[in-house]
Amino acid sequence: MKISLRAGERVYINGAVLRVDRKVSLELVNDVMFLLEGQIMQAPDATTALRQLYFMVQLMLMNPTDIRDALALYAQHHSALVAVCESREMLTGLAAVDEMVGATRYYEALKRIRALFPVEQAILAGAAAPFEAA
Structure with missing residues (x-):
């Protein structure tokens, strides 16, 4: 490469x-x-659940000799995200990300998470819409 x-x-x-x-x-x-x-991604930019997940995977890629804490945090965060998510596209993407992280393919996982940013943004915009109308 x-x-x-x-x-x-x-x-x-x-x-x-x-x-x-x-x-x-x-x-x-x-x-x-x-x-x-x-x-x-800088820590202050991890402002949404998916961006926080990205940040955790990024830590694993940047410091591959000490991933234990980041991996444990990732596992908790990923599980919580899957538990509350209703979007089929998001759930499919999160499953793919988890598979990649499990195979230590962190760069590919980051790419997949970045591809989900617009989906998350649409979900968040849809969730905010009823409050904006009030």
């Missing part, structure tokens, strides 16, 4: 943080877990 980075950009590879001082292309020749700086 080949990734291109701009000057000053960071990439997180197997728990290591690399920052480049100029435009560069990296070729990852073996199977590694990585996350580009633009894909990193």
Whole structure:
């Protein structure tokens, strides 16, 4: 896999943080877990249940040598989310995410969670609609 980075950009590879001082292309020749700086969610941005789930999986990817606490928190949060969710699309997505996390495919799980952000937003907008009309 080949990734291109701009000057000053960071990439997180197997728990290591690399920052480049100029435009560069990296070729990852073996199977590694990585996350580009633009894909990193900051804690204050984890404002919804799904964004919090993303943040937890992100922690597992960024620090693969110590995932115990993040995994336990993820399992609790995922179960609670599944218990209250009524959307078939969301439930299908959450099941896929759980399967990926169980297989330590964190990057793919993050991609799947990001794909669910619009679904969550629509659910939240629909839930807020009756209150807005009042």
